[in-house]
Amino acid sequence: MTDLLTNAAEFTVSEIAQAVRRTVEENFGYVRVRGEISGFRGQHASGHAYFTLKDENASIDAVVWKTSFARLAFKPQEGLEVIATGRLTTFPRSSKYQIVIENLEPAGAGALMALLEERRKKLAAEGLFARERKRPLPYLPRVIGVVTSPTGAVIRDILHRLADRFPSHVIVWPVRVQGETSAAEVVAAIEGFNAFTPDGPIPRPDLLIVARGGGSIEDLWSFNEEIVVRAVAASGIPLISAVGHETDTTLIDYVADMRAPTPTAAAEAAVPVRSELIGYVEDLGLRQRNGARRIASNLRDRMRAASAGLPRPADLVAPQRQRLDHAGANLLTALRHTSQAKAITLARIAPRLSPRVLEREVRELRTRLDYAARRLDPAIARIIESRSQRLTGLDKLMSSLSYENVLARGYAVVRRSDGAVVSGRAALNPGDMIDIQFSDGDVGATVSGAPARPRRRQKLQSDNDSQESLF
Template identity: 65%
Template sequence: MLATLDGIVALGHQRDMSDTQTNAHEFTVSEISHAVKRTVEETFGFVRVRGEISGFRGRHSSGHCYFTLKDDGATIDAVVWKGSYAKLAFKPEEGLEIIATGRLTTYPRSSKYQIVIEQIEPAGAGALMALLEDRRKKLLAEGLFAPERKRPIPYLPKVIGVVTSPTGSVIRDILHRLDDRFPSHVIVWPVRVQGDTCAAEVTAAIDGFNAFTVDGAIPRPDLLIVARGGGSIEDLWGFNEENVVRAVSRSTIPVISAVGHETDITLIDYVSDKRAPTPTGAAEMAVPVRAELIGYVEDLGLRQRQGTRRITANLRDRVRAAGAGLPRPGDLVSTQRQRLDMATARLSSALRAAQHAKAIDFQRVSGRLSLSLLHQRSQSLRHRLDVASSRSAHGLQTRLNRARIAYSPLAGRVRPGLLSAPIDRGSRRVEAATSRIDAAFLRAVEARRARFDGLSKLLSSVSYHQVLARGFALVTDAEGNLVRSSTDVKPGDALSIDVAQGTIAATVAGAPPIPKRKAKPDPVPGDQETLF
């Protein structure tokens, strides 16, 4: 085709040099365009072009991508078909310097040539680092790396999910370290940790673990470890992809990133809840040392028991100190016991004084109480009762007479038989009333007699004659006044001394009085002291 194109050009040149009248073949525009297209595609079937992406506006609605590759002297149109875009390890971005692998072709409708890109790789480590920094700033501005988004790692997870390659040494290191520290249930989600499908598989693994239910057939992990061994920036690039970072960000399970060695930094390290320098370090962060945990628990138990003993001893000392400050039980009731004894002693004297006072009061009214007076009152009451009975009988007779007079006009119409029944009922009522009156009178007389007998016995019990019978005496002066004190008489006064068997006449002499014994004072009737 290249020779044919050269022939077409040569013929055109000869036509210019010769007469314009010629028999040369005429080509259509389409034929020329297709000939050029075939020539370009056959000559440049596989090329690698280095340049900077310009004019990239994202994917078209059809899924294809269109942009321009440029350098200092020229530009070339580029297209990435929909099927090839999904297989790209590095996605095109505005301003990124890349090495594009593909084939050249033309677009006949605009007489332009373009490169159909099948693979893109950054143009050196510097370009990768620049892309990584741009992506980091973008995600940082969205807040995906904010410290407040990070969750605490569970202290003792029951189930640990590991996202890594099942054939590498990383998973063996993690399992061995977990078995040494604290054997746990580990679920491994196998993924490729390098290559074009690495990012998609890691993203699917993280989302898959989060989709597990708590009570499902496969237990839901309490912690995730995303791990890979060391490598170059190109080898670790799958963990810098945006979809992986966003999968870790939206994970509801805490994530520990352990990608590469300690010096290797990927974007997943910024968004994860904890970064481990190595996969072995991630296993050490995930679980504590079982022996140390047992020792720590035993130490806490010992400290708890010691603290309990100290608190108990402190409370016991406080109770003892409080008890030492309390009075003795005997001291609490001694004062009340003394008050009771004093009240008991005062009670006896108070009873004697009260009895003496009552005796004096009875003496004052005894003159008005006599058997003749009671008989007189009884006779008076009997007379009143007789008068009332006679008045009652007279009243009944009067009412009967009045009734007889009132009913005399009707006597002719009233038969004796009609009146006999009411008369009989009235007679029975009169007789019942008379019997009740007599019984009531007798009961009243008996009640008065019983009361009189009680008063007579009370008078006899509290009478000073009973006191005189016990050996005491009642001293009165010539006018009959009671002698209550030695100052009430003077030498030469006449005295009358009443004893149980009679009265003794005496005269006050000038000799001094006989001293009185304090234990048994001389009884004087009417005084406030007792006569015992």
């Protein structure tokens, strides 16, 4: 026994690990493994993802490299049953084997439905599916934007239906409607249409249609992606969802402003029937014309009924015309009778209107006027004399009180150069120009030296008959 152990080949740990790795990779190339994801905590800082696939009896470590993770149509989620496609290998450092996953898909429709329901509840809790968020569609959109595949039957059905109902300006944004990049392309199309400006080179659509034909839940999964749902919710343009057939339901159906069972139904909901619209407008015009005629007819009947109770214009003026005729017929006779009556009256008073009578009345009036004038002259003379005596007395009083009389007694009036009267010596300074008024004229003078002290008044010199200087 000892010899057998001594003759056994000796391996290093690394050699054993490499041998096991080659054996596993050679015997298990690409495999499909079904299991439940456990221990997934999101991508690592390096971009790789690590988790465990398990069933009721065993588990296996799984890794998704960064480059493969970006291409996955379905991202790993905790508790989701999936089918992983990849290569088996070992991790020598921990003596464990693992699967390097290159593709990941839910294990059957049940898993997808469970994931879809979980996502639906999450978005509904955020209020994205609330009815009050939905907006009415424009009645007659000028421009319609369609997000769909440019090569499928869907776009042909939409264009054909729009042409039949109401030809419109349609802008198609081509996208893939399934596959790894489908969701990102749909999001880019919705955001791109919303980024258009009304006055830009490409007109901004008034309505959007996101459409795709029918298919399995896996085929329609792009329209269940959270990024697509949020892009539809954020759209500033009303949007119709027309994904799949009538029985197919995706998450964007809940958030869109309207859900159409088919792409053709979406085109029918987008525009009215042109012929029906023309007929409706013509019917409204006909009803308007008939209504106007009925109103005019009713007003005409009311006017006729009202005019029947009014007298004729000729009847209104007939009494006045008759009175005028009678007055015209009696006018000549009345003038003749009036003229005769006035002639008789004039003949009766003519003897009293002789010139002698008028001259007598004139003489009497002139006599009365002369008598009044003789009585008026003495009274006026007395008034004038009284007023003259009073005026003479006032003049004498004014002369006696005038300052000129004071000047005649030897006084003088001193004024400054500006004409102001000097009332005291404090108002004068040496060098001031003054004017002295005497009774017989004015004399100019200049103040010299300090202001003089008050002195007693001196008599005037007898030889020149003038007042002595006070300065």
